[in-house]
Amino acid sequence: MEWGSRWRCSLYFRSVQTALDSIETPAGRIESALGGAATYGSVAASLFAPVHLVGVVGDDFPQEHIEFLKARNIDLAGLQIIEGGQTFHWKGDYNADLNTAVTHETRLGVFEHFEPKLPDHYRDAQYVFLANINPELQLSTLRQVKQPKLVLCDTMNLWINIARDHVREIFKNVDIAVLNDGEARLLTEQDSIVVAGRQLLRSGPRIVVIKKGEHGALMFSEDGIFSCPSYPLESVVDPTGAGDSFAGAMMGYLAKTDDLSPHNLRRAVAYGSVVASTTVQDFSLNSLAALTPEVINQRYAAVKAMSEF
Amino acid sequence: MEWGSRWRCSLYFRSVQTALDSIETPAGRIESALGGAATYGSVAASLFAPVHLVGVVGDDFPQEHIEFLKARNIDLAGLQIIEGGQTFHWKGDYNADLNTAVTHETRLGVFEHFEPKLPDHYRDAQYVFLANINPELQLSTLRQVKQPKLVLCDTMNLWINIARDHVREIFKNVDIAVLNDGEARLLTEQDSIVVAGRQLLRSGPRIVVIKKGEHGALMFSEDGIFSCPSYPLESVVDPTGAGDSFAGAMMGYLAKTDDLSPHNLRRAVAYGSVVASTTVQDFSLNSLAALTPEVINQRYAAVKAMSEF
Numbered sequence: 273m274e275w276g277s278r279w280r281c282s283l284y285f286r287s288v289q290t291a292l293d294s295i296e297t298p299a300g301r302i303e304s305a306l307g308g309a310a311t312y313g314s315v316a317a318s319l320f321a322p323v324h325l326v327g328v329v330g331d332d333f334p335q336e337h338i339e340f341l342k343a344r345n346i347d348l349a350g351l352q353i354i355e356g357g358q359t360f361h362w363k364g365d366y367n368a369d370l371n372t373a374v375t376h377e378t379r380l381g382v383f384e385h386f387e388p389k390l391p392d393h394y395r396d397a398q399y400v401f402l403a404n405i406n407p408e409l410q411l412s413t414l415r416q417v418k419q420p421k422l423v424l425c426d427t428m429n430l431w432i433n434i435a436r437d438h439v440r441e442i443f444k445n446v447d448i449a450v451l452n453d454g455e456a457r458l459l460t461e462q463d464s465i466v467v468a469g470r471q472l473l474r475s476g477p478r479i480v481v482i483k484k485g486e487h488g489a490l491m492f493s494e495d496g497i498f499s500c501p502s503y504p505l506e507s508v509v510d511p512t513g514a515g516d517s518f519a520g521a522m523m524g525y526l527a528k529t530d531d532l533s534p535h536n537l538r539r540a541v542a543y544g545s546v547v548a549s550t551t552v553q554d555f556s557l558n559s560l561a562a563l564t565p566e567v568i569n570q571r572y573a574a575v576k577a578m579s580e581f
Numbered sequence: 582m583e584w585g586s587r588w589r590c591s592l593y594f595r596s597v598q599t600a601l602d603s604i605e606t607p608a609g610r611i612e613s614a615l616g617g618a619a620t621y622g623s624v625a626a627s628l629f630a631p632v633h634l635v636g637v638v639g640d641d642f643p644q645e646h647i648e649f650l651k652a653r654n655i656d657l658a659g660l661q662i663i664e665g666g667q668t669f670h671w672k673g674d675y676n677a678d679l680n681t682a683v684t685h686e687t688r689l690g691v692f693e694h695f696e697p698k699l700p701d702h703y704r705d706a707q708y709v710f711l712a713n714i715n716p717e718l719q720l721s722t723l724r725q726v727k728q729p730k731l732v733l734c735d736t737m738n739l740w741i742n743i744a745r746d747h748v749r750e751i752f753k754n755v756d757i758a759v760l761n762d763g764e765a766r767l768l769t770e771q772d773s774i775v776v777a778g779r780q781l782l783r784s785g786p787r788i789v790v791i792k793k794g795e796h797g798a799l800m801f802s803e804d805g806i807f808s809c810p811s812y813p814l815e816s817v818v819d820p821t822g823a824g825d826s827f828a829g830a831m832m833g834y835l836a837k838t839d840d841l842s843p844h845n846l847r848r849a850v851a852y853g854s855v856v857a858s859t860t861v862q863d864f865s866l867n868s869l870a871a872l873t874p875e876v877i878n879q880r881y882a883a884v885k886a887m888s889e890f
């Protein structure tokens with residue numbers, strides 16, 4: 273497998289914005305732990321392929337997190353570290369069903385004036401993951417990439433609510449849009465996920481993946497609908513980063529295999545689902561960081577076996 | 582395929598109780614239309630195998646419904662028709678999400694003093710479907726069957742709330758328990774469907790099927806977990822009878838094939854899902870009655886194609 277000529281750049285929202293999360297769930301709480309869409313997405317993708325991260329943190333960002341990311345073969349040339357700046361911090365908890373995040377506090381810090389800038393050696397990236405961030409920044413990042421082979425974007429309800437037109441604009445410029453069922457309903461104003469998925473497919477991306485948490489994910493494309501179950505978990509510790517891990521693993525697998533056939537796209541969704549199932553089993557990146565190829569393969573086989581008839 | 586020696590008896594709750602439904606959904610309304618767990622279950626099963634129905638109606642039950650059921654090759658020797666009695670009538674509507682039924686009026690009528698009695702030629706039944714009814718009546722019916730090969734039961738939140746011990750008792754006496762996710766949570770007092778399914782599996786049945794509406798169904802057994810997607814529908818007209826159709830079709834398919842291997846049980850769940858997806862596309866039994874083998878096979882193939890990776 274030749275990696276030298278393929279680059280993957282993970283543009284994020286929360287590595288910028290999080291780096292530091294304080295979260296409370298029924299299973300416990302953490303203070304100022306490593307988080308962020310780019311962090312989750314990059315670490316998940318790094319399970320499959322080398323990653324080039326774009327983001328911003330303040331100089332309060334702990335050196336141990338830098339070392340952790342470097343040790344995962346994640347290129348940090350695109351990570352701006354702002355002298356005297358404060359890393360984005362999100363504080364929140366979840367409702368009892370663990371599906372709905374409740375924000376208690378958001379400190380933008382260095383994120384307020386962030387302008388993503390790709391180092392020259394990132395601009396040849398073929399696999400581009402525009403992780404959850406302001407859609408205008410997603411677009412300005414994408415414009416710096418010369419000739420991407422596959423572009424995937426994520427988003428969130430915040431941007432759909434306050435920047436719907438820009439979300440629609442970025443959707444016109446990507447190959448794959450990944451969002452959860454609530455976001456799909458919000459963006460399309462449709463109750464039916466089937467209607468929403470098909471409508472989004474007509475709005476630009478040639479592939480739309482709608483994540484449904486414990487109910488798995490649906491992928492809409494010319495190939496029809498693919499339904500991928502979730503790996504069956506008896507409990508969830510912290511859902512933070514599940515969606516970022518899903519999309520990161522999906523892109524990492526596609527970059528590794530460099531195969532965009534319908535069948536391989538299905539496999540990529542299943543890997544996304546498997547890696548996300550790990551993320552939610554502990555706070556922060558604890559379980560994701562400990563994930564081994566053996567566990568990935570075991571869970572992938574289990575999800576495949578669950579689907580066969 | 583030899584049918585002569587196999588009998589299937591559909592014990593119901595609502596053919597008794599319904600026969601006549603008045604329902605309002607966002608898609609419209611019906612007054613005193615044919616309904617009932619035994620009706621939906623029997624008609625769904627009759628798509629695959631001959632059916633012997635047990636139930637009760639009043640003499641107000643329209644003759645056209647009797648003729649309709651007879652024309653489906655459904656044996657009505659076990660249907661008690663009470664002179665001067667009033668057929669069970671349910672009046673209700675659904676919340677906007679079409680997942681939660683709201684009862685406006687229930688007239689028990691002849692159901693109040695119903696004692697299911699199997700005609701002699703029913704007692705050799707090998708495939709027994711104890712459709713949704715008071716669990717004590719499910720048990721008294723089951724005791725009249727000599728040596729069943731496979732017993733499946735359904736239930737509902739009403740019985741879990743007012744007769745939990747009897748529901749647990751019937752679960753100890755069946756091979757397959759079918760219930761929806763809300764009922765599984767209510768019965769086990771567990772939030773997690775995975776925990777609930779495994780716990781129910783330890784409580785008696787060797788197979789537990791948890792239906793999740795648009796999110797498909799999970800089957801728990803020694804074979805592990807099988808996840809079956811729902812056939813993708815853009816809209817639902819009336820969810821009434823979906824669960825009864827699901828279980829009826831599942832049992833009909835098992836009776837037809839007489840094959841209880843893990844793989845065939847998975848196929849049976851998929852046929853259940855496919856037939857239920859038809860029921861919800863119109864009021865009463867309108868779409869179920871019009872369902873053809875061609876449409877069943879087309880939807881079955883679509884659900885299978887959705888699952889493969």
